[in-house]
Each structure stands twice: as C-alpha cells, then as structure tokens.
Amino acid sequence: MTREVKIITTEDGSHSLFVPELNETYHSFHGAYRESVHVFMLYGLEAWYMRNPENFPVRVFEVGFGTGLNAWLSMVWAEQYKVPLLYHSIEPFPLGKEVYAQLNFTQVDPTIAEYALYFNKLHQAPWNEGVIMSEYFNMKKDLTTLEDAVLYPSDVVLFDAFAPSKQPELWTKEMLSKVVDTMNPGAVFVTYCAQGQLKRNLKELGLEVETLPGPPGKKEMTRAWRIN
Template identity: 70%
Template sequence: MEERENPEERVKIIETEDGSHSLYVPELKESYHSFHGAYRESVHVYMLYGLETWAMRNPQTYPIRIFELGFGTGLNAWLALVWAEQHKVPVLYHTIEPYPLEESVYTALNYAQIDSSISHYAPYFEALHRAPWNEGVVVSTYFNMKKEKTTLQEVQLYPADVVFYDAFAPSKQPELWDLEVLEKVVASMNYGALLTTYCAQGAFKRSLSALHLQVESPKGPPGKKEMTRAWKQIVST
C-alpha cells in the first residue's frame, strides 16, 4: 500500500488494493475507506446496497433525498451524482463534514480515473468540493446538493429516503454511533427509507433494532464478511 505525503498534515493519501485512493488519519490511526479498495467499498455499500436498492423498490418516486454523514473525500457524493445523471433521476443530496479537505488533497484523488466508462464525469468531482458550504447548489442537471460544515449533533436534518452512514468506526468516533445520535437520524428518515453503512458491529445493529428499524446484514465489500442495511417501517399501533 503506497503512501504519499501532502501539505495537509492531518491526512495522508494512500492507495488501496483496487488502485483507488483513500486518506489515512495518523491521529486516529484510521483510514477513510477500506484498505481492500476504497472505490469498490463505496460502490458496494452506498450505491448497490443503498441508492440503487431504494430506487428499485420505489420506482418513479422523485426526487430521491439522500443524507450522508461524512462528505470526506467526496467519493460517495460523486458516485451518487453519476448515478443521477445516468438514470436521469433528480437527487437532493445533503451532507455534512466538520473538517473539509484542502484543495491540494482533493485535487490529487484519482476516483475519476478508476472506471473509464464514467471518467467523463470527472469535472463534477472537483465541482462538488468547490461548491460553497452551507447553501443549496445545483451541481448538475439532476443533482442538487447542500453540504454543511458542521457536526451531526448540531445539524438540522431534512427528511431522507436514503442515509449513507459513513462515519469513522465506532472505536474511533463512538459519539457518532450511540443511541441518542442514531435516534436523531432515524427520526429524519421517511417511512420506507433505508440506512446503509459498512459497519457490522453488533451493538450498532441492536441500537437500530431498538429504534424499530428492520435490520439486514448483506454481504460486505471485498475484505469484509458483512455490512449493515436497515429500513424504516411503519410501526403499527
């Protein structure tokens, strides 16, 4: 696994097993994505088992409202934009990030070069990062975004159909996985909405079940046995 220093000491650019970049945070001893493949992980967890699954179950339900915890490298947002443009389906994307990347970092990331079939969407990757914070922006024909420089505890959430729960692992950021915070996210989800994440921790799944979500454990991305997906159902009274 190759590491490259960059001007921002907070993170290092690393190359994962599928050739795509991720970021490593020395202070946390944690990376933004799986070492087994950042690109493959995002496609598997957030596109295949997230956005695409919800869209197949809810055809002709537009716009699709997505909330992402952790804008980070912008990979999930870019993949969602590509999906929206390819399918000509309007997406309203709300994401938060308390520690945005420096330009020198995000311009060095190679996601747009990994899959040649979608490399023509490359200009949108930097457009997502350059978009102003804390206001709604039309990024492309089918993709509107609001990214906020704030925390999950402080943000005002909008109704969501799909939640990309992409925080650092519970061992690194336990405050983002406790029941009170999860309750806030679940309360913002529309009935029929899904939450998807790479995390398969038992305590996390039990918290989702306690909040009346229907919890599933699909096959995980490369290098991971399983992941978590949870649906918000109408609770009968």
C-alpha cells in the same frame, strides 16, 4: 477546521486517506472505490430505487462528506438514471484543494470518465447553502458535526462515519435516533459497519435490520429499513 491526512493507495488502485490523529483510514484498505460502490450505491441508493422507481426526487443524507466519493458516485447515478436527487452531506473537517485535487477516483472506471470534472466541483461548492450541481443533482454541504446538524427528511442514509472504535460519539443510540427520526417511511439506512451494538440500536429504534455481505475484504455490512 482541518486535520492532517495522508493519501494512500488501496488494493483496487483507488486512493483513500489516512488520519494519523485517529490511526484510521477514510475507506477500506481492500479498495476504497469498490467499498463505496458496494455499500452505498449497490446496497443503498440502488436498493432504495428498486423499491421506489417512481418516487422523485430522491433525498439522500450522508454522514461524512469526506473525500466526496459517495457524493460524486451519487451524482453520476442521478445523471445516468435521469432521476432528480437532493443530496445533503455534513462534514466538520473539509479537505483542502491540495488533497482532493490529487485523489484518483475519477480515473478508476473509464465508463464514467465523462463525469470527472464534477468531482472537484463538488468540493469547490460553497458550504452551508444549496447548489445546483447538474441537471439532476442538487447538493447542500453543511460544515458541521452530526450533533449540531439540522437534518431534513431523507429516503437514503449513507452512514459513512469513522468506525465506532474511533468516533464512538457518532454511533450512540441518541445520535442514531436523530438520523432515524428524519427518515421517511420506506427509507433505507446503510453503512459498512456490522457491529452488533449498532444493529441492536437500529432495531430498538424501529428499523428492520439486515446483515449483508460486505465489500471485498470485509465479511459483513449493515442495512436497515424504516417500514412506517
């Protein structure tokens, strides 16, 4: 399936996509690249690694492959840290080459420019099968919805779905429970969303919930840990 999208430029100079059907963007207007680094890398993958520096491989599950930015940043992280990472992502509306080939994420930070070629390769990788993308990064992209997805045990959950006001079906307690049930002890769930109902649902599902400073332009975000 495909949906109409339009490339936009956010405040940090990086691209995002606008979806007319939902009247929504894939990332924050205040900076797509900064949002992904802040929410999903710094407070997600990096935070988990600081608690578990010897626990390999790292198993990451992402809700919403989208532009591929989180996957690419995770691959760069794995290569730089030399940490084996197994990345599982789901996406019902994959982007066409005419869109992802124009995205400028690989040009934002010159310090990781050497990994630029991998960005398109992540999009070009076949769906619904595991692929060795680099020495430290293995990936499986499933062309499916969260409702229909088969999930695997995870250490880090990057919950990057559209906002609850746009896709409420993905933020129900039932859907969150499906994800939480596959989280390993000590796993972390991280999202840009700071909705009160989300935090109450995560607490009721047994997670230890934190409200953290959000990325530029957003006051708060949510992180939750599975303690047992």
